[in-house]
Amino acid sequence: MKMKLPRMVAGWCTIGVLVTLAAAVVAAPAATGSSPKLGHYVGTSTTNALNNGPQTFKMSISYSKCASPGGKLLHKAYCVTVNTLGGPQATCSDGSIAEEFFPVYQPIALSAKRTISHAYTLYAGAGGQVSDVHLSGTSKVGTFGFSLKVSTSGTATGTMNYSVAGCNSGPLKITAKRKK
Numbered sequence: 001m002k003m004k005l006p007r008m009v010a011g012w013c014t015i016g017v018l019v020t021l022a023a024a025v026v027a028a029p030a031a032t033g034s035s036p037k038l039g040h041y042v043g044t045s046t047t048n049a050l051n052n053g054p055q056t057f058k059m060s061i062s063y064s065k066c067a068s069p070g071g072k073l074l075h076k077a078y079c080v081t082v083n084t085l086g087g088p089q090a091t092c093s094d095g096s097i098a099e100e101f102f103p104v105y106q107p108i109a110l111s112a113k114r115t116i117s118h119a120y121t122l123y124a125g126a127g128g129q130v131s132d133v134h135l136s137g138t139s140k141v142g143t144f145g146f147s148l149k150v151s152t153s154g155t156a157t158g159t160m161n162y163s164v165a166g167c168n169s170g171p172l173k174i175t176a177k178r179k180k
Helices: 004-031
Strands: 039-047 054-067 074-083 089-092 097-099 115-124 139-150 155-164 172-178
Touching: 039 155, 054 172, 074 139, 089 155
Parallel strands: none
Antiparallel strands: 039 054, 039 172, 054 074, 089 097, 115 139, 139 155, 155 172
């Protein structure tokens, strides 16, 4: 019996060391400084529908409570809020150009790999004001979608697409840098 006890203890010690090493390996990516830089980002997208230069693109990253793309449950995360007050321009099926200025209220969580892909449902009421919040008297009129990859050095790249009531911007490439 004396011989089995030390082997058993040695076995448990080995298992304990392996579990500890495995836990350290799993935790390592989070501890390697893979967080995005917090703050305001400013940049541009590719040429707008009128072909008179790039459109402005603004966003901010904070560490707070927000939902994952497509989700409703709030959790602590790096959250992206897109500022679309510069409004993407979209070519409409009748040949006209739509340029909407609409607020985006809901921040969306970045993944652990600092990426995001999300489409906001857009609503409008009788007055025509577009928003990402469904209020009484409003109905769905389109979507605003974007995909981003945020670096640890304070840059973001991706695409956005604005589509509403027969008007579509097409995929616009985005580049943005954190304001210092």
